Amino acid sequence: MREISFIEGTREALAAAMEKDPSIFVVGEGIGARGGNFATTVGLYERFGPERLRDTPISERGFVGMCTGAAMAGARPIVDFMFVDFILDAMGELINQTAKVQYMTAGRLRMPMILRGAIGIGNSAATHHSGAYYPTFVNVPGFRVVIPSSPHDAKGLFATALECDDPVFFLEHKSLMYTKGPVPEGHYTIPFGQARLAREGTGVTVVALTAMVRKAVEAAEALAAEGLSVEVIDPRTLAPRDIATILESVHKTGRLLIVDEWFGPCGVGAEIAAQVVDQGFDDLDAPVRRLNSQHSPVPYSPTLEAALTPSTASITQAIRDLAAE
Numbered sequence: 001m002r003e004i005s006f007i008e009g010t011r012e013a014l015a016a017a018m019e020k021d022p023s024i025f026v027v028g029e030g031i032g033a034r035g036g037n038f039a040t041t042v043g044l045y046e047r048f049g050p051e052r053l054r055d056t057p058i059s060e061r062g063f064v065g066m067c068t069g070a071a072m073a074g075a076r077p078i079v080d081f082m083f084v085d086f087i088l089d090a091m092g093e094l095i096n097q098t099a100k101v102q103y104m105t106a107g108r109l110r111m112p113m114i115l116r117g118a119i120g121i122g123n124s125a126a127t128h129h130s131g132a133y134y135p136t137f138v139n140v141p142g143f144r145v146v147i148p149s150s151p152h153d154a155k156g157l158f159a160t161a162l163e164c165d166d167p168v169f170f171l172e173h174k175s176l177m178y179t180k181g182p183v184p185e186g187h188y189t190i191p192f193g194q195a196r197l198a199r200e201g202t203g204v205t206v207v208a209l210t211a212m213v214r215k216a217v218e219a220a221e222a223l224a225a226e227g228l229s230v231e232v233i234d235p236r237t238l239a240p241r242d243i244a245t246i247l248e249s250v251h252k253t254g255r256l257l258i259v260d261e262w263f264g265p266c267g268v269g270a271e272i273a274a275q276v277v278d279q280g281f282d283d284l285d286a287p288v289r290r291l292n293s294q295h296s297p298v299p300y301s302p303t304l305e306a307a308l309t310p311s312t313a314s315i316t317q318a319i320r321d322l323a324a325e
Contacts, residue, residue, distance in 0.1 A: 001182040002182070002185065003181055004151060006151045006154045006179055007154075007172075007177050007178065008151070008183075009155030009183045010116075010154050010155060012155060013156075013158040014041070014044065014162070015044060015047070016159075018044065018048055022052075024076045024077075024162070025053070025075065025078070026041060026044070026078045026079075026080055027055075027056050027067060027078070028056060028063075028080030028081060029055065029056055029057075029082055030055060030082070031045075031055060032045050033045050037082045038082070038174075038177055040116070041053055041080065060081065060086055060090040061090040061093050064087070064090035064093045064094060065093045065097070067079055067113055068097050068113065071098075071111050072101060072111070075112075076112045076162070077114075078116065079114070079115045080117060081115060081116070081117040082117050082118065083119075083128075084119045084131050084171060085133075087115060098142075099111075102166070110165040111165070112165045114161050114167075114168050114170055115167065115168065115170065116171075117171070118173070118174045118177070119133075119134070119147075119174070119210070120175060120176075120210065120261060121261055121298050121309050122174055122309075124300050124305060125298075126298060126300040127298045130298040131298075132210075132262040133262075134147060134238055134262065134268060135262065135266060138238050138239045138271075143166070143169055143239055144164060144168040144169065144239055144240070145168075145169045145171070145238040145239040146168060146169065146237050146238075147171050147210045147235070147236065147238060148172070148176075148210075148236060149173070149209075149210050149213040149214070149236070150213075150234075151179065151180060151182075152183050152184075153190060153196065153234075154176075155184075155188075156188050156189055156190035157170070157189075158170060159188065160190055160191065160192060164192075173211040176210065192237045193237055193240035194242055195234060195236055195245040196233070196236055197232075197234075198216070198217055198232040199220050199230065202252060202253060203229040203231075203253055203255070203323060204228065204231070204323050205233065205249040205250050205253045205255060205256045206219075206220065206257045206258075206259060206315070207257070207259070207269075208259045209234075209259070209262075209268065209269075212260060212310060213232065213234045215310065215312045216232045217232050218312045219315040220232055222312075228320070228323055230319055231252070231253060233245060241271075241272070243276070247279055247280045250280050250284065254284060255285060255322050255323065255325075256273070256288045257289045257315075258273060258291070259290075259310055259315055260292050260293075261309055262292065263295045264290055264293075267290075273288040273290060276288055285325075289321075289322050291318045292310070296308060
């Protein structure tokens with residue numbers, strides 16, 4: 001199978017959907033002729049024109065409100081917000097309007113809207129360009145939250161988002177956008193709420209989010225040489241969450257480590273841990289452990305940035321410690 005990048009995969013899905021459905025359009029800063037800050041729309045402006053790839057001023061609440069209205073009227077807008085930190089300016093509109101329209105109209109109006117952009121710590125992007133905030137979006141009823149970690153999943157999950165009638169946060173980690181992997185050429189979708197077994201094992205279960213999946217697999221491969229068998233699960237979507245797959249793995253291994261680059265307090269890992277303890281307590285042979293970034297603003301310094309976040313080495317040690325309990 002051919003290998004393409006994460007962004008190329010999403011761009012293929014987007015181009016195919018736009019060709020098929022004239023109601024799809026994209027708005028954002030620099031997504032027109034320039035093709036987006038992360039090349040998310042390169043070549044599409046020439047194919048579909050300025051009416052369907054519309055550059056915007058720096059006015060997130062304004063164009064989120066515009067797209068919410070467009071979705072209510074039957075269009076399928078995509079908001080390319082570049083960095084997730086920028087969409088925070090539109091939280092009032094998103095939480096009080098976008099997320100609630102379907103409920104407030106008893107389902108008479110749909111909200112087929114994608115909100116996509118970069119998340120994650122890395123590349124000295126500093127504190128205004130390194131957010132993730134997915135625990136906030138998961139906490140709001142009405143949103144789907146998608147966090148792909150591979151080019152294959154990026155294309156398939158984006159294709160699903162393009163067909164979804166709910167508002168979808170499609171969050172792309174900066175460090176993954178240009179990574180390459182095998183991706184089918186044709187159309188395919190991956191259902192929301194279906195986790196991926198990234199690596200099979202029997203001794204410890206690691207649930208890893210976004211960029212942590214690759215690091216967790218690297219740690220598992222290193223520990224295999226020490227005789228420790230580690231299973232790695234990639235949730236792929238956080239709303240909905242596939243707890244069943246995690247519980248099935250914990251039933252086999254008896255141990256669970258959750259690795260999340262975002263902060264620990266009130267995080268996704270805390271929710272997963274609570275559900276596993278509630279539904280799978282008898283399967284646990286040790287306490288559920290979590291490994292997160294330090295609860296601190298993200299520094300600009302590469303050295304401090306690296307010290308803030310989980311590394312392959314810190315994940316490896318956390319797995320060793322859990323296996324020894």
